Amino acid sequence: MNFVVSNVNNLETIADVTQLEELLSRPTDALVETMQRVSGDILFLGAGGKLGPSLARMARRAADQAGGNRRIIAVSRFSNQQAERGLQEFGVETVRAELLDTEALRQLPDAENVIYMAGYKFGAFGNPSLTWAMNSFLPGMAMQRFADSRVVAFSTSCVYGLSPWQSAGTVETDPLQPTDEYSMSCIGRERIIDHFSRTHGTSASLLRLNYAVEMRYGVLIDIAQAVYNERPINLTMGHFNLIWQTDANAISLQTLDHVSSPPMVINVVGPETLSVRRVAEEFGQLMGKQPRFNGTESDSCLLTSGERCHQLFGYPSVSAGKLIQWTADWIMRGGPTHDKPTGFQVRDGRY
Incomplete structure (x- = not known):
């Protein structure tokens, strides 16, 4: 069945996982143009997570539309064998590897372009040594292994700490204010990548992503499930912003055309500041449910400004209202959902 529509905002519903996966991996015209300019194979490190499979498939589709012969290679432990088979069937090569293993990292194929997605968040509070190894030590290993590549590395808005919800959100030049070991380890990742970018002249970018959402995962799913199942919603983290995962995928690949030494830093997020209370009330109206709340909204929240992102790549293709x-x-x-809560209510880093 062909699900393609000229404007996804015209979709009233996403029928099933098949259509969802097609939407999440659909390349934009701008991305195809980027692929025509940026040469070389693309290697995804840590591709087995929530974003990795759809991102690798989008790269495959964009590369095919751009023409030429380009390898798309996804590297992960691939504990989810179904995800690995799905990538292979789509034309994405897969490599199973433990990235903290120095020899396994050395044996990975060379690639002109590397998308670095490896990281450790959920469970970080209970396992700080692994958190620092994955988030700060491994990036240095990868930057040395792929010193001659373009490197696009995923980071997180958690490095900024909390900011007043009435503000436009933190910008890329604001000081970083970590509040816990997880966010400190993520700053470690950025500092290490910056160091090796400067030392080796490796062109790189750092993507501070804030809440990419799709139908199976994300802050909207967390709120919607609570409303539908009549569970109380904690309002302490009262505001947030987000971006449709398809847009986040396309932007991350387009930044291959914007890498630099030292790295370009960019917040990847949509333009809207959303209220947890108001989003829950909207879900309540759509579902015929009465939302339940506890706590009150704090003056601060995790909020970033996407102005630089929008100037470079335009506004996201799907509005927050349509996503709701x-x-x-x-x-x-x-x-179906991934059954993995985001922990968006967390204010102390205890993920």
């Missing part, structure tokens, strides 16, 4: 509509419909129809 899709999410409510998905949950009411019993659509």
Whole structure:
């Protein structure tokens, strides 16, 4: 079945996982143009997570549309064998590897372009040594191994700490204010990548991503499920912003055309500041439910400004209002989820 539509905002519903996966991996025209300018194979390090499979498939589709012969290679432990088979069937090569193993990292194929996605968040509070190894030590290993590549590295908005919700959100030049070991280890990742970028002249970019969402995972799913199942929602982290995962995927690949030494830093996020309370109330109206709350909104929250991102790549293709509509419909129809809460309410780094 062909699900392609000219404007995804015209979609009233996402029918099933097949259509969802097509949407998440659909390349934009701008990305195809980027692929025509940026040469070389693309290697994804840590591709087995929530974003990795759809991102690798999008790269495969964009590369095919751009023409030429380019390898797309996904590296992960691949504990989810179904995800690995799905990538292989799509034309993405897969490599199983433990990235903290120096010899395994050395044996990975060379690639002109590297998308670095490896990291450790959920469980970080209970395992600080692994957190620092994954988030700060491994990036240095990878930057030395791929010193001659372009490197696009995923980071997180958690490095900024909390900011007043009335503000426009933190910008890339604001001082970093970590509040816990997880966010400190993520700053470690950025500092190490910056160091080796300067030392070896490796062109890189750092993507401070804030809440990419799709129908199976994200802060909207967390809120929608709570409303639908009549569970109370904690309002302490009262505001947030987000971005449709398809847009985050396309932007991350487009930054291959914007890497530099020292690295370019960019917040990847949509333009809207959303209220947890108001989003829950909107879900309540769509679902015929009465949201339940506890706590009150704090003056601060995790909020970033996407102005630089929007200037470079344009506004996201899907609005927050449309994402809320899709999410409510998905949950009411019993659509599958990854069953992995985001922990968006967390204010002390205890993920």
